[in-house]
Amino acid sequence: MSDDTSDSRVPVTVLTGFLGSGKTTLLNRILTEQHGMRIAVIENEFGEVGIDDGLVLDAEEEVFEMNNGCICCTVRGDLIRILGALLKRKDSFDAILIETTGLADPAPVAQTFFVDDTLRTQLRLDAIVTVVDAKHIVQHLDDHKPEGTENEAVEQIAFADRVVLNKTDLVDATEIEAVQRRIHGINSGVRILPAQHANVDLGDVLGVRAFDLDKILADEPEFLDDTEHQHDLTVTSVGIDIDGVVDVEKLNEWLGVLLGERGTDLFRSKGILNLAGTDQRYVFQGVHMLHDGELGAPWREGESRRNRMVFIGRNLDREQLEREFRACLEPATEGAPA
Numbered sequence: 530m531s532d533d534t535s536d537s538r539v540p541v542t543v544l545t546g547f548l549g550s551g552k553t554t555l556l557n558r559i560l561t562e563q564h565g566m567r568i569a570v571i572e573n574e575f576g577e578v579g580i581d582d583g584l585v586l587d588a589e590e591e592v593f594e595m596n597n598g599c600i601c602c603t604v605r606g607d608l609i610r611i612l613g614a615l616l617k618r619k620d621s622f623d624a625i626l627i628e629t630t631g632l633a634d635p636a637p638v639a640q641t642f643f644v645d646d647t648l649r650t651q652l653r654l655d656a657i658v659t660v661v662d663a664k665h666i667v668q669h670l671d672d673h674k675p676e677g678t679e680n681e682a683v684e685q686i687a688f689a690d691r692v693v694l695n696k697t698d699l700v701d702a703t704e705i706e707a708v709q710r711r712i713h714g715i716n717s718g719v720r721i722l723p724a725q726h727a728n729v730d731l732g733d734v735l736g737v738r739a740f741d742l743d744k745i746l747a748d749e750p751e752f753l754d755d756t757e758h759q760h761d762l763t764v765t766s767v768g769i770d771i772d773g774v775v776d777v778e779k780l781n782e783w784l785g786v787l788l789g790e791r792g793t794d795l796f797r798s799k800g801i802l803n804l805a806g807t808d809q810r811y812v813f814q815g816v817h818m819l820h821d822g823e824l825g826a827p828w829r830e831g832e833s834r835r836n837r838m839v840f841i842g843r844n845l846d847r848e849q850l851e852r853e854f855r856a857c858l859e860p861a862t863e864g865a866p867a
């Protein structure tokens with residue numbers, strides 16, 4: 530994590546990777562391990578109900594949430610404003626980390642650091658770090674996208690300076706090799722760091738001076754042009770945010786069936802829930818069919834114990850998901866203030 534002291538620009542790491550690949554897991558490592566750097570974090574989440582604020586571990590670092598749109602398109606202006614505000618007090622941190630949504634194209638985010646004069650002179654894009662889910666990435670790379678839309682999983686690997694090949698515990702050695710070949714087929718020179726629960730050496734991802742604009746321009750001469758890109762609009766999110774007390778048995782039964790039947794199209798599900806009989810939050814995590822839940826941090830004093838749940842995927846039926854979730858609440862608790 531050594532940095533060239535002759536360059537006083539603040540290093541910026543863009544952390545990207547498809548939905549559920551392990552970005553927040555890596556972010557939590559970065560926020561909790563001793564590395565001597567003070568890092569300001571900007572986090573962008575897909576979907577109308579934010580969950581990640583409850584999943585990022587309490588740390589001394591400041592975390593700025595951007596939940597009202599996608600960082601690579603609609604809220605790029607907000608990103609520039611947040612970065613500008615941060616630069617006014619740049620003595621209070623050593624580096625900036627931006628966690629994108631799982632559906633972001635990292636290219637427009639990277640462009641931000643070259644097209645805006647103030648940012649260009651004060652910030653230095655250190656690396657685009659892409660987290661890859663070794664078990665699920667191939668199906669997303671192979672996904673047939675509607676005409677004119679881009680495959681975000683491919684873009685995220687194409688622009689990566691480092692790939693954290695995460696979740697190697699879920700695949701065997703042959704599959705790992707096949708995924709590595711696939712990654713190198715998209716981005717031949719990229720360094721791949723195999724990992725479980727994103728346990729990479731942080732020195733391999735922070736302060737690495739790996740982003741090389743000249744190399745990108747050689748491959749993509751239009752990189753700095755503000756080209757329009759189109760997301761696959763068939764992938765949407767459904768957010769649920771309601772009071773009530775969850776019956777965990779009903780919840781598990783419902784989610785088991787739902788993810789078992791719809792897990793191909795349901796890319797990501799996550800929630801922070803108010804369970805009966807405990808003062809701890811219940812954290813639910815699902816990536817396709819794999820899911821688990823565990824008790825997390827206690828509810829804060831005076832905090833409203835809302836249930837927040839997000840589903841992201843294709844062909845989601847909001848009305849059905851809401852109705853089935855409500856059926857997991859203990860009778861007469863729905864809508865009751867906690």
Ligand SMILES: Nc1nc2c(ncn2[C@@H]2O[C@H](COP(=O)(O)OP(=O)(O)OP(=O)(O)O)[C@@H](O)[C@H]2O)c(=O)[nH]1
Pocket residue numbers: 546547548549550551552553554555630631660695696697698699724725726727797799814815816
């Ligand atoms: N088995 C296994 N699970 C992992 C590993 N890394 C992360 N997970 C789990 O995968 C799920 C998603 O991890 P996150 O870190 O939230 O992924 P993310 O990329 O931030 O997800 P989004 O922000 O929703 O796109 C969580 O349940 C993690 O505990 C790993 O190496 N192996």
